[in-house]
Amino acid sequence: MSGEQLKRIIATDCGSTTTKAILIEYIEGEGYRQTIRGEAPTTVEAPLNDVTRGVVNAVQELQELARLKYKNENITFLHDGPSGEKEIKIPRDGDNGVDAYVSTSSAGGGLQMMVTGVVANMTGESAERAALGAGAIVMDVVASNDKRMNHEKIERIRELRPDMILMAGGVDGGTIKHVVEMAELVSAADPRPRLGAAYKLPIIFAGNQSATDAIKDTLADKVELIVTENIRPTLENENLGPARDKIHDLFMEHVMQQAPGYHKLMEWTRGPIDGKMTNIPIMPTPAAVGNIMKTIAQEEHIEVLGVDIGGATTDVFSVFTDEYIFNRTVSANLGMSYSISNVLASATLPNIIRWVPFEINESDLRNMIKNKMIRPTTIPALLEELILEQAIAKEALRLAFIQHKEFAVSLKGMQQTRDISQAFEQSTSGATIVNMMTLDLLVGSGGVLSHAPRRNQTVMMLIDAFLPEGITRLAVDSIFMMPHLGVLAEINPTAATEVFNKDCMIMLGTCVAPVGKIKPTSTALSAEITLPDGTVFKEDIPFGEVRLIPCELGKKAKAKLVPGKGLDIGAGKNETREVELDGGIVGIVLDTRGRNPFVLPSDNSRIPMLKKWMKEFKVYPEHILN
């Protein structure tokens, strides 16, 4: 298909909070460009319960903005469908309609699960670990020996409306009664899935394999029962891999498809493939982002770490090692709106406050966070609130990254052995393959990173949360377009690639960070950087400092970098590196605040220190940092 024929494309991403629409147009002499974006609240919730209403609202905004941009009142993207409701007009007829419409979706607010076990702190805990590892929010752990009455358990199961249930219980060959009894409670509750009653609730049974037949007898007629290996085959062994895999499969196959209105949306997404109008499957948002990440790594032969922080969840993607091993984790309880209160609970208040360069009343901050949780679509209008949200974002990113490192281990899916004395420990075995020193590119996306009023804020959040080591390029998805392009690539890779390079990925710059700790007064990095315009930056930078050196986007600077005694910038301790550093719209950051460890002062010097760094980063207007 030639560019002329596919002239206007709409792509949407239906997130848990916002539905984001972009218009991609073929422009003579420029090729494919992303020209306009619009957004509207996602409408999977009551009273509308129809994801397409949010899509129509977002496209309506695109239409209004397109009319303004082109001063052409005749442009329309919507028309009345057969049912009388508005829908996207395909194919295009002059200014009316578009040539193709594609969409991704993560609507529904992440994966919500309930788990059951026989003994709460044995199989119940194993089931919880499996669900958490698969990225779920565990709404409740129901166990035979928890202190609730059975009828209370039944009521709770029915009330919760999870996306799926993971049932564990019993060691293989052991007693089947308790686990079957739990199945009877679940059966009695006849739980309905959260998103729509039109399908059976998926239940994964990963308990005593001898109980399988009895479990099938009890549940198979009522629910979508999937049996997998026991997560606790013996008391000393925990085998979480098979259950986690099943959770991931079911999330994609069942849950995502149940967002209200999804069936309509699936009919809308279509475009010409090989000249024939074809339906284009809706892709789960993280899968689309993952596609783009993998493509970057493979095309540029680099190691990439990407993060997408949303309202409910934070996804971390990485491609590491020479084999381009791809890993993705979903931190379903870390996000900037629905889950923001969980960030506070997980990170704790002191860890959030440590990033705030002014005194704050703790009670006000707690109430602010709770208010954001109950009104998730609000935005910070005041500068102080922006700073607080960005402090919370750093912690959400930091915690999501910790989870990712624990998940992205060298031996995936191996059976983990814990002896009985370690049965209550949460530690994960297997060394992580995430190596911040060899990492080439760190990419951020998601509202708080993509829509930060200043790109310098994005740089600061990425560096403070991920603590890149050695030399690392930083980039941001300009307006959170990676999901859209990931799915667009399915029908028109040319358009996707062109827009990706021209409009999506914005190179922010490069971070140089020596690893190790030395005395505050000592030189941590001696840098001699020749910028593209010939000016030379030369400084012996002491430990505990930040420097921001502007270096134009698309240009490179020649650098001679000498680490302080005992420090490493990627070539080994005390080894000098002579390299080219990529510029970007923010520039080159020289960060000598320390890595392994990175420590923020906890005394009175904290606020002045933060202000000094923030001034150097140029993240906020000066008046708030004085």
Added chain:
Amino acid sequence: MAQAYSPGLSVTDNIVLAKQRILPLKGNVLVKKGDKVKAEDLVAETFLPGNVLPINLANKLGVTANLVIEYLKVQPGQIIKKGDVLAENKGLFGLGLFKSRVVSPIDGEVESISQHTGQALLREPRIPVQIKAFIDGIVVDVIPEEGVVIENKSAYIQGIFGISGEVTGELKMLVKDPNEVLTESLIDSSCKDKCIVGGSMVTLKAIQKAIEVGVKGIICGGIDDQDIKALLGYDIGVAITGHEHLGVSILITEGFGKIKMANKTFDLLKRFEGKKTSMHGKTQIRAGVIRPEVIIPLEFDDADLVASESHMPMLEEGTIIRVIRQPNFGVIGKVTGLPEELHTVESETRVRILEAELENGKKTTIPRANVEVIET
């Protein structure tokens, strides 16, 4: 005229409301279509299997599991009374010295006795579960063996957040002004079984006093996050509430912190003081959103029960809004303009805004994302 969609909460003196009342498992529906019911009437009931109590007989008798069978005095399926002997051994040298005896701690039935673990499972008698109508109204639909749909005409307030489940009580205003804080000194024994209304905030001590005197529900503008933590003993991470057993249900109309209750909400509650009120604190902020509700049934004819179609609240000139983020958090205003172009706000964020006149007369601009339509 410019307009846009925006989230909103209902505050209205007249709405047709439908409530599904469903059993936790199949049972009997006690009413039929067309029946008029009161909130406290039972509409459906069922019996849940009784609680199961495990007793490890082998441990108690000091024998191995496979030998338990020799000492049993009861059999699976047998009805038992509290104090009945379940098993006893023969004592030292079979002479009855130092005999160990295990008795039933409950009335019920012997469910099973495992030869593998030596564990007896005793099941308590079946537990009746009854579903009340929750609102005065008329049964418009019966879902066989599951429950009913009840409709009525009500004054109706959607809260933003709440805790604990369904309660019914008479509405009682405890403050004169929507700015007033609901403190413990305002609560006395006359509040027993009432749904009490405060202004901008309810204090922890007031909630504790309310529980003490037997208040059914508290309706208020704001609450402090730390007070909820102190009440529940844990921090709320994701807003899924309603299952708590606090002893009182709480419904917050504005948000966390001290926030004046919207005049409209306050005036509506005041107008209906003394009326029977149903309320709950159930909240779920994610997909399938559930907001806490105050329902005050009105007199109605059957013909009145025509529900209006669901719609997305609309922002347009004249729309009454509540500011839901700083600055001016909690203030009510009226939309005076909806400029289309993007504006830069103090945080340097570029957003679409609206122009509004606040109830204090101040004219201001507010990001559209930071307002909520007060639906009528």
